[in-house]
Structures are given as structure tokens and as C-alpha cells.
Amino acid sequence: MQATEAAFYDGLTAGRHPVRLRLSEDRQALEISGDTLPGVLRWQLMDLRAPRDHADRDRLTLMRHEPGDDEVQRHEARLVIDDPALIAWLHRTRPNLFRHDLAQGTWRKVGYYAGGALAATALLLFVIIPALAGTLARIIPVEREIAFGKTVLAQMEYMLGGAGIGSLTCSNPDGVKALQTMANRLTEGQPMHYSLDIRVFDHPTLNAFAAPGGQIVILRGLLDAASHPDQVAGVLAHEIGHVEHRDVTRNALRTAGSAGLLSMLLGDVSGGALIALVGDHVMNASYTRDAEAEADGYGLAMLDAAQVDAGGLASFFDIVTERAHGLEVPELFASHPATPGRADRARALAERQAGTTPVLTSAEWDALKRICDKAADPAGEDI
CATH class of the missing domain: 2.30.29.240 (PH-domain like)
Structure with missing residues (x-):
């Protein structure tokens, strides 16, 4: 050389x-x-x-x-x-030119620190973040919760194929009026913490979900599957229960915290990805068994107070059970198992009820079923 x-x-x-x-x-x-x-x-x-x-x-x-x-x-x-x-x-x-020389015990240290990091991450994900989410859900100002919910709702509309904010919202005036009539009937005399914003998205999936801040969405597929307005009212009362107990906000904050932590660990800290994860979680919400039981109880009590037949919710559970046997599980109950016990509780209440009346008239129910139809102007053209 x-x-x-x-x-x-x-x-x-x-x-x-x-x-x-x-x-x-x-x-x-x-x-x-x-x-x-x-x-x-x-x-x-x-x-x-x-x-x-x-x-x-x-x-x-x-x-x-x-x-x-x-x-x-x-x-x-x-x-x-x-x-x-x-x-x-x-x-x-020089065959050893690119060799890694590690001190004795390095891998043991790596394992020790990696185990500690995993344990700390698990503690954050499963203990600290859920507890913090519960605390924040109780103290977060309602106006901030509503703003957060609108952002999440816009993301969910995009995920369902909407071209922009409001593009999936069904707006046939008669249908919107019928939906508001149903909401008024359920909430009349109830001490509500939120001014509910209930809407229908023009999407064929059988689903209904709530976003933070009192915003509830029913997908057209649920209206198509229902044969009676009391069935829709039962589902709506259940979702209102989640809203009033702040289950939606608690879960959204927990998902945001978990997604933010994982994003930092994995190197993706973009806000859009985080909101997308929250939106997906809200759209397919999975609550704890206690939260589900409380929402069921709240919804049944709301139906009873409004003198709406709880048998509608029971029959809707029956529809879900039949579809589940055919392996066509509706999205609404993919994470809300339609167990026979839930239908039995609704049916037991229905047997005790007296003096119930349909939540909507036949004309109002027909209008709600057609809420996604385009309205016509006086000239006969679609608007």
C-alpha cells in the first residue's frame, strides 16, 4: 500500500x-x-x-x-x-470493518430499559390516560367540547365518503321536522345538559353514533332497516344516554390521548391522523359494559317518561339478532353486542307500560324515512 x-x-x-x-x-x-x-x-x-x-x-x-x-x-x-x-x-x-462492538451487558441493559418503557407505556395507555380522560370529560367547558365534536364529525363525514362538510347531511324539510319532533318527544321534561344536534347522514350502513358535544348521527341504513318509528326512538334514546353521561367525550379524549402517545412513539404527530383515529373510534364506539348498561337504563327510562313503547327497541334488537345469525352484523352493534338480555329488558319494560303512543304519526314516519330525498321546488324541480 x-x-x-x-x-x-x-x-x-x-x-x-x-x-x-x-x-x-x-x-x-x-x-x-x-x-x-x-x-x-x-x-x-x-x-x-x-x-x-x-x-x-x-x-x-x-x-x-x-x-x-x-x-x-x-x-x-x-x-x-x-x-x-x-x-x-x-x-x-478488513471483514470486521463494519462490525458493531457492544460492551458486555449492553443487550441486558437494552432489554431492561425497553421493558421499563413498555411498562410505562402500558401504564399510560390503560391507567393514566383513561383516568385523565374521565377527569377532563367532567371539567372541559361545553363550548370547547362542542367545537371538538364538530371537528370529529367533519372527519367522520369525510371517512363516510362525503365531499365536504355537510355534504352527507340529509335535509328534506319534512324529514328534518319529523326528526326534531321525535327528539322533542323524547327530551320533553328531561334535565338535559346539552342542546342536542341530531342529523341523518345519507349512507347505507346500519349505524348510529354520537360525537362529543351532544351531536348525534343516524345513518340512512338504520332508517331503511327500521319498520316503526319507535325502533329508531329507542336507538336514539340510547345514544342520548351516552351523550348525557359524557361517555362519548370520555372515549374521544381517551382515544386522542392514546393516539397522541402512540403517534409520538411511532413518529407521526400530525393532527389530521389523530383526528382520523378519534373519528373512526367514535363511529365504531366501544364503551365499557357499565357504560352500556347505564345508557340502556337511561334510554329505557327516557322512553318510559315520554310514553314511547319500549317494545320498539326490543324489536330492533331482534332485527339485529336475526342479521347476526346471517353473519350480517350491523355496524351499530359490532361493538354494542345485541345480546338477548338487552332485548329482554326492553321487552319487560314494554309489558309494564300503559298509555303509550307512537313517537311519530304515519305521515311523520314516512317523512323521516324520506329525509334523504331531495326536496322539490314549486316548479317541480329537485332542489
């Missing part, structure tokens, strides 16, 4: 030392000399190491393996070589 020029950095200062390299007479080391060095340095060939992630293919940075307390086992000094022939020779003759 012919003597060649290189650059040496001692690792203690930022200075660059022009040096000359040559192979030692015993061919076991590189000898490094320069006018600014205190003497000739001898780097054993067997100790030469090069970083794997070096971006410049026309230049090779060498370091020297040195056992010590440092996990990477490298001396801080660096040698930068530009000579193509020397670089090629080193690649050809």
Missing part, C-alpha cells in the same frame, strides 16, 4: 489535522503521521471500524475499537480517507 494523504480529528478539539498514512512494516497497522501531531500514531488494522450509516460513498471514516465503559466501544478520534485505492483495499481485506 502506497503512502497517502488523509484527515485526522482527535475527538478532543474541532481542529482538522492533515496527515500521511502508510502501512506498517509488519503489515498489521496503519501508521498516522503529521506535522501537527505529537508523534506517529499506530492503529491496528484489526481494530479499525467504520460507521455503517456514512452517506459519502467516496469517503471512508475510520474509528478505532477500544474496550471501555462506552456501549459502542469506539475511540472518539476519527480518520477520514479519500483515496479510492485505500478505501477499496480496506473493504476487501
Whole structure:
């Protein structure tokens, strides 16, 4: 190997030392000399190491393996070589050039710290964030909750294929009026914490869900599957129960916290991705068994107070059960299992009720079923 020029950095200062390299007479080391060095340095060939992630293919940075307390086992000094022939020779003759030298016990430390990190993450995901979400759900101002809910709702509309905000909202005036009549009948005389915003999205999926801030969405597919307005009223009363107990806000905050934590861990901290995760979770909400039981109880009590036949909700559970047997599980109950016990509780209440009347008239029910139809102007053209 012919003597060649290189650059040496001692690792203690930022200075660059022009040096000359040559192979030692015993061919076991590189000898490094320069006018600014205190003497000739001898780097054993067997100790030469090069970083794997070096971006410049026309230049090779060498370091020297040195056992010590440092996990990477490298001396801080660096040698930068530009000579193509020397670089090629080193690649050809030094099989350990890109070897990782780890101190003894490094993997044990990695395992220890990784286990601690996983335990801390699990604690945050399953204990701290849920507890914090519950606290925030109780103290967050309603106006902020409503603003958050509108953002989530817009994301859900986009996920369902909407072209923009409001593009899926069904607005046939007679249908909107019938839906408001149903909501008024259910909430009359009830101490409501929210001014409910209930709407229908023009989508064929059998589903209904609530967003934070008292916003409830019924998908057209649920109206298509229902044979009586009391069935829709039962589902709506159940969703109102989730809203009033702030289950929706609590779950959304928990999902946002979990998604934010995981995004930081995985390197994606974009707000759009976080809201998308929250929207997907709200649209397919999965509440705790206690929360489901409370929402069922609230909904049945609301139906009873409004003198709406709870048998409608029971019969709707029956529809869901029949579809489940045919492996066509509605989205609404993909995470809200339509167990026979829930239908039995609704049916038991219906047997005790007296003096109930349909929540809507036949004309109002027909209008609600057609809420997604386009209204016609006086000239007979669709609006």
C-alpha cells in the first residue's frame, strides 16, 4: 500500500489535522503521521471500524475499537480517507470493518430499559390516560367540547365518503321536522345538559353514533332497516344516554390521548391522523359494559317518561339478532353486542307500560324515512 494523504480529528478539539498514512512494516497497522501531531500514531488494522450509516460513498471514516465503559466501544478520534485505492483495499481485506462492538451487558441493559418503557407505556395507555380522560370529560367547558365534536364529525363525514362538510347531511324539510319532533318527544321534561344536534347522514350502513358535544348521527341504513318509528326512538334514546353521561367525550379524549402517545412513539404527530383515529373510534364506539348498561337504563327510562313503547327497541334488537345469525352484523352493534338480555329488558319494560303512543304519526314516519330525498321546488324541480 502506497503512502497517502488523509484527515485526522482527535475527538478532543474541532481542529482538522492533515496527515500521511502508510502501512506498517509488519503489515498489521496503519501508521498516522503529521506535522501537527505529537508523534506517529499506530492503529491496528484489526481494530479499525467504520460507521455503517456514512452517506459519502467516496469517503471512508475510520474509528478505532477500544474496550471501555462506552456501549459502542469506539475511540472518539476519527480518520477520514479519500483515496479510492485505500478505501477499496480496506473493504476487501478488513471483514470486521463494519462490525458493531457492544460492551458486555449492553443487550441486558437494552432489554431492561425497553421493558421499563413498555411498562410505562402500558401504564399510560390503560391507567393514566383513561383516568385523565374521565377527569377532563367532567371539567372541559361545553363550548370547547362542542367545537371538538364538530371537528370529529367533519372527519367522520369525510371517512363516510362525503365531499365536504355537510355534504352527507340529509335535509328534506319534512324529514328534518319529523326528526326534531321525535327528539322533542323524547327530551320533553328531561334535565338535559346539552342542546342536542341530531342529523341523518345519507349512507347505507346500519349505524348510529354520537360525537362529543351532544351531536348525534343516524345513518340512512338504520332508517331503511327500521319498520316503526319507535325502533329508531329507542336507538336514539340510547345514544342520548351516552351523550348525557359524557361517555362519548370520555372515549374521544381517551382515544386522542392514546393516539397522541402512540403517534409520538411511532413518529407521526400530525393532527389530521389523530383526528382520523378519534373519528373512526367514535363511529365504531366501544364503551365499557357499565357504560352500556347505564345508557340502556337511561334510554329505557327516557322512553318510559315520554310514553314511547319500549317494545320498539326490543324489536330492533331482534332485527339485529336475526342479521347476526346471517353473519350480517350491523355496524351499530359490532361493538354494542345485541345480546338477548338487552332485548329482554326492553321487552319487560314494554309489558309494564300503559298509555303509550307512537313517537311519530304515519305521515311523520314516512317523512323521516324520506329525509334523504331531495326536496322539490314549486316548479317541480329537485332542489
